[in-house]
Amino acid sequence: MRKIAILGSTGSIGTQTLEVVEHNKDLQVSALAAGSNVRLMEQQIRRFRPALACMKEETKAKELRELTADIDVRIVSGMEGLVEVATEPQSEVLVTAIVGMIGIRPTIAAMEAGKDIALANKETLVTAGHIIMPLAKEKGVRILPVDSEHSAIFQCLNGEEPRTVHKILLTASGGPFRGRSLKELAAVQVEDALKHPNWSMGRKITIDSSTMVNKGLEVMEAKWLFGVQMDQIQVVIQPQSVIHSMVEFEDGAVIAQLGTPDMKLPIQYALYYPQRRYLPGERLDFTKLKSISFETPDTEVFRGLALAYEAGRQGGSLPTVYNAANEYAVALFLQRKIPYLTIQEMIASAMKHHQVIARPNVEEILAAEQETYEFLESRW
Ligand code: NAD
Ligand code: MG
Numbered sequence: 001m002r003k004i005a006i007l008g009s010t011g012s013i014g015t016q017t018l019e020v021v022e023h024n025k026d027l028q029v030s031a032l033a034a035g036s037n038v039r040l041m042e043q044q045i046r047r048f049r050p051a052l053a054c055m056k057e058e059t060k061a062k063e064l065r066e067l068t069a070d071i072d073v074r075i076v077s078g079m080e081g082l083v084e085v086a087t088e089p090q091s092e093v094l095v096t097a098i099v100g101m102i103g104i105r106p107t108i109a110a111m112e113a114g115k116d117i118a119l120a121n122k123e124t125l126v127t128a129g130h131i132i133m134p135l136a137k138e139k140g141v142r143i144l145p146v147d148s149e150h151s152a153i154f155q156c157l158n159g160e161e162p163r164t165v166h167k168i169l170l171t172a173s174g175g176p177f178r179g180r181s182l183k184e185l186a187a188v189q190v191e192d193a194l195k196h197p198n199w200s201m202g203r204k205i206t207i208d209s210s211t212m213v214n215k216g217l218e219v220m221e222a223k224w225l226f227g228v229q230m231d232q233i234q235v236v237i238q239p240q241s242v243i244h245s246m247v248e249f250e251d252g253a254v255i256a257q258l259g260t261p262d263m264k265l266p267i268q269y270a271l272y273y274p275q276r277r278y279l280p281g282e283r284l285d286f287t288k289l290k291s292i293s294f295e296t297p298d299t300e301v302f303r304g305l306a307l308a309y310e311a312g313r314q315g316g317s318l319p320t321v322y323n324a325a326n327e328y329a330v331a332l333f334l335q336r337k338i339p340y341l342t343i344q345e346m347i348a349s350a351m352k353h354h355q356v357i358a359r360p361n362v363e364e365i366l367a368a369e370q371e372t373y374e375f376l377e378s379r380w
């Protein structure tokens with residue numbers, strides 16, 4: 001029996017992880033954490049019987065305690081609770097399916113407790129990759145990518161010498177606004193940006209996919225996961241989302257991973273690596289697939305991608321500022337308080353204002369996040 005804990009169990013990745021658990025009788029859930037959806041958490045507790053569950057707010061935790069009074073489960077809350085879930089003694093793997101930089105502390109705590117990390121929460125690696133990767137080595141734990149592109153790259157690298165990697169070709173669907181001009185983007189509304197052509201995901205990452213900030217975060221995530229330079233990573237638009245990413249090796253060979261867009265594949269691969277298991281679902285049908293096409297991203301329109309390269313190249317605390325400014329701006333956009341293009345303007349302006357710290361520790365990362373919020377609040 002392989003025991004897992006999940007941060008963000010009520011979200012898109014969290015619920016799909018639980019679907020994977022349903023299909024595999026040798027996976028067991030030992031702890032769950034979620035934000036505010038008490039009803040869904042109650043159902044998950046009844047179905048999966050974890051020993052521990054955490055809600056973001058204590059008031060929600062109290063509600064959940066009442067709803068589950070007939071079950072043997074301990075219910076906690078807040079950051080302390082997240083860390084308890086992350087370090088639950090029975091579990092071997094922590095699935096980080098929470099959204100945002102709040103994932104940093106519990107992820108580090110889990111690694112210190114010797115857990116492998118099935119990492120979906122890319123914000124953690126983007127902002128604290130220089131802490132996470134050496135810590136994984138020191139503690140002998142594995143960071144198993146759940147993000148579909150990174151899982152694809154991980155699969156392409158299976159059995160290969162890391163030093164023979166010449167280049168990573170990170171694919172992108174281009175999102176709902178591929179091919180649009182800046183002028184057209186100025187009028188984008190929340191509903192338009194929430195319509196992703198191929199993937200069904202949480203709200204924040206769906207907006208990030210439309211701005212290509214998601215791809216920018218993924219380039220930085222890949223840099224840390226695979227130990228390459230920013231300039232060894234090339235973003236390639238592949239609108240059908242059939243190729244999930246590729247690796248070019250020294251000898252010119254390119255290896256790609258293909259499949260239907262289904263996050264359950266990378267989730268299951270991370271949970272069983274290096275084993276492959278049967279996964280029910282649609283398969284690629286090459287008799288029906290007319291074409292796989294490619295484009296170059298337009299970084300003048302999707303400025304968030306160019307800014308990510310700048311942040312990733314400079315490193316230090318700049319990726320934190322990039323990410324924090326984006327988190328702040330996306331939240332305001334979703335509340336209809338700022339226009340769409342202000343998202344990239346806010347990122348650019350926060351990055352310009354920031355004094356980079358070369359190797360920030362966790363406190364300095366969280367302070368840079370806070371400063372970014374304060375700066376943007378004072379400007380907009
Ligand atoms: P989501 O918004 O659907 O789910 C987020 C989960 O985190 C929810 O369960 C929410 O309740 C929980 N949460 C948020 N704040 C919390 C807090 N303070 N305490 C406890 N729980 C909290 O998001 P998602 O789309 O599942 O994305 C999760 C992460 O995975 C993100 O980092 C995203 O970039 C990454 N990711 C997602 C996908 C995808 O297909 N959805 C693909 C690749 C990577
Ligand atoms: Mg992805």
